[in-house]
Amino acid sequence: MIHRIIALLMVLLLSRITLAGERKVLFIGIDGCRPDAIAKADTPNLDRLIKEGAYSTNTSILGPRECGNETVSGPGWSSIYTGVWADKHGVKDNEFEGSNYDRYPHFFSLLRQKRPDAITAAFCDWKPIADKIVSQATVNECPTEELKGAEAYVAADEKLAQQAAEFLKSEDADVVCVYFGQVDETGHAKGFHPTVPEYVAAIETVDRHLGALLQAIAARPHAADEEWLVVATTDHGGQGLRHSDGHKIDEIRRVFLLASGPGVKKANGDPQTYIVDAVPTALAWLGVEIDPKWELDGTAFGAE
Numbered sequence: 526m527i528h529r530i531i532a533l534l535m536v537l538l539l540s541r542i543t544l545a546g547e548r549k550v551l552f553i554g555i556d557g558c559r560p561d562a563i564a565k566a567d568t569p570n571l572d573r574l575i576k577e578g579a580y581s582t583n584t585s586i587l588g589p590r591e592c593g594n595e596t597v598s599g600p601g602w603s604s605i606y607t608g609v610w611a612d613k614h615g616v617k618d619n620e621f622e623g624s625n626y627d628r629y630p631h632f633f634s635l636l637r638q639k640r641p642d643a644i645t646a647a648f649c650d651w652k653p654i655a656d657k658i659v660s661q662a663t664v665n666e667c668p669t670e671e672l673k674g675a676e677a678y679v680a681a682d683e684k685l686a687q688q689a690a691e692f693l694k695s696e697d698a699d700v701v702c703v704y705f706g707q708v709d710e711t712g713h714a715k716g717f718h719p720t721v722p723e724y725v726a727a728i729e730t731v732d733r734h735l736g737a738l739l740q741a742i743a744a745r746p747h748a749a750d751e752e753w754l755v756v757a758t759t760d761h762g763g764q765g766l767r768h769s770d771g772h773k774i775d776e777i778r779r780v781f782l783l784a785s786g787p788g789v790k791k792a793n794g795d796p797q798t799y800i801v802d803a804v805p806t807a808l809a810w811l812g813v814e815i816d817p818k819w820e821l822d823g824t825a826f827g828a829e
């Protein structure tokens with residue numbers, strides 16, 4: 526009898542292992558995107574992910590300790606992609622001087638330390654991210670020159686979304702990072718506010734791109750055997766036409782963090798989160814054990 530029970534348990538355990546899909550991550554960056562403007566915008570794709578996943582609009586772009594960074598993109602994306610604050614990654618502003626990515630690299634490098642054959646891809650139209658922050662990427666797509674103005678970013682976002690969708694449809698991939706620049710550029714030109722139609726429209730456009738990426742994932746050859754987590758966040762909000770000097774301005778320093786995938790539970794209320802939580806969230810989903818030597822500053826949100 527006992528043997529039968531053990532055999533049955535083995536069968537159940539094995540079937541559970543084969544039933545669980547291969548875990549993957551789509552990591553979305555929307556530069557300068559206020560969560561109150563997402564709430565105002567018509568964003569069916571984000572709305573569905575938010576409804577089905579863990580979502581916080583109480584996400585600080587600044588650490589609980591003073592680390593000297595400006596409320597701008599260089600330190601923001603460095604914190605998001607490395608999982609540590611500016612006193613570790615060293616980027617205080619958009620000059621990137623003093624960057625310490627050798628010691629605190631992009632999380633692709635952390636993943637590769639544990640899984641050397643992991644396939645990673647970055648599609649990004651803010652050139653400093655592709656040139657300076659991304660490392661250990663199988664694919665690193667980026668415009669050849671630094672872009673200027675909202676129109677250029679609108680066109681580049683569209684092209685990147687197409688490239689990323691093509692990649693997602695056909696290629697083997699474990700983690701794909703996609704960064705969109707037009708929301709920030711539109712904010713600088715027209716205003717960072719949910720009452721600014723152009724700013725809201727830029728968020729809606731990015732949501733359509735996200736929809737194309739989700740469709741591409743659904744069309745993957747082995748989609749049924751895969752479980753994708755979508756992580757999405759931003760580096761700062763904005764007030765008026767700017768977001769610098771925003772250490773005490775909630776519209777700038779408080780943003781959002783989303784983690785949505787099969788089995789991810791809704792957050793209780795609107796928990797305090799930090800942009801450095803995005804990397805531990807992605808790594809937790811992938812089953813990568815956090816190495817204490819990495820000195821990550823965040824904790825996983827939603828995913829386990």
Ligand SMILES: [Zn+2]
Pocket residue numbers: 556557597598599601709760761
């Ligand atoms: Zn930015």
